[in-house]
Amino acid sequence: MTTEESAAPTLLGLPEMPASVYPAEVRARLDPDAQQLIERYPQSRSALLPLLHLVQAEEGFVSRTGIRYCAERLGLTTAEVTAVATFYTMYRRRPAGEYHVGVCTNTLCAVLGGDQIFAELQQHLGIGNNETTEDGRVSLEHIECNAACDYAPVVMVNWEFFDDQTPESAKQLVDELRAGRGGEVRPTRGARLCGFKETARILAGFPDPRPGAVDESGAGGAPSLAGLRLARGETLPGRSAGTRVVAPRRNPPLDSSPGDAANPATTPGAHDAEPPAQTAAADPAHPAGPVNGSVRQPQEDDQEGAAE
Template identity: 65%
Template sequence: MSVVTTYAPEVEERLRGEAGQIISRYPQARSALLPMLHLVQSEDGYVSARGIALCAELLGLTRAEVSAVATFYTQYKRHPNGQYTVGVCTNALCAVMGGDIIYDKVSEHLGIGHDETTEDGVITLEQVECNAACDYAPVVVVNWEFFDNQTPTSAIELVDELRAGRPVTPTRGAATVGTFKEISHVLAGFEDGRADEGVGAGPATLAGLQLSRERGWTAPATDEARGGGAVEGGTVPNPYGSAERPPTTPDDTDPAGKRGPAGEGATAEEGKQ
């Protein structure tokens, strides 16, 4: 199979136009590289060789420099990705709550492992270190939209719905999940008009805020922050008084206290004595 190394003229014209909008947001062109990579990924479904070449040309970078960034971050794919990236969190809290089992069951059900894609090209499965939603563990994300409090059964139903081409509704966020290419375009900095859809933060996330309001807790004032932390009914004193670190205590061999708490500043000759 031949590899297409350039974009069709109309596609390249559109990409260059959008790239120009991205670059204009930064004082230095090379700072636009991260959203630019999302841009070419929104076209190809991964960071392709032609996408790397276009980024390098427009930003005045070498292809090696662009590739170095593209291979560092896991949101950039170096081979064709599925329409939906399903990420199962197996980090500490999600794992304890069943994340490992969910991943194993979904992997078995789909017949693929980490960073592999189903034969129909619909789903790429990922074992994620953290989805940053520990208050709803175990969590699964689909193209970075949250599906909270999952079970093996609900996760399998989720991927079956995706493969059947039926829309799925995240627990929080947009009303439906966009495709990998669509979300990549949003990550490149182009709004899709869906920022205000759905629930932004659920009860578990807001529990601490609600409790603090009910009990009248507020952030400590500047003096309190230096001297101790604010708690209900008063403050916990800093064991070092108002100092931010333990005070230096001079000893007989360092009467001026110039060496610090660990004898810092002693000369090499003094250290031999």
């Protein structure tokens, strides 16, 4: 670990300090792993994303030393590596806690309580966004959508899901993490928790060492599949026996029949219970569509224009 984290951060979130190099013992550990990652790609620069995860697994964030290491291994400039490291939010520019807590504050999670959860966690932990508690246990970040809207509001710890959270359950969660009981905390779905550095190594593309992790799916459950089941006309759990849900009625193709093409006002919309009223009936003074089944022909417009 370098001393970079003690330096004042720049606008990019990286410490304002010349990049040093990793000590020999660190390079001896990193070099074989880095080479393994690079050899997976026909172009070495394609290994940049996993290589950034690798240096993050070493220090708990992407430091200037890590950026210099990636640049040297891939034949890139430090500016090129920095551009990538500061674009993707999963790469931390400050040291992360052992457990990095992300609160989704995107639209659905926010309106269902995500904003309140994030605000109360900041107050409860005494830290702000992208900051870490003094004991180094927990860091906090508001994050964008993690494709778990059907379980909103969602909190993630080292990118494992904790669904249907409340301010109280979220505060209890971080208290258990700070008390050293992270190994006992089980996500709603997915594998058991591991530390942030261990998670970064897994994201770099190395085997997941957690027992049963491959078999513990983090995919969506019944709420994720509800729409598909409804579209198939299946019955959802909790409905009375024998009740069959029918998919919404769709508009027929435009060329389904001559009658539809001649009088589109008789074609119900996807969400209309009854065919919409003709335009003339809705606003007789300003008809803007077919009236009484007649369709104005372009020739009539041309003739009127010529007469004027």
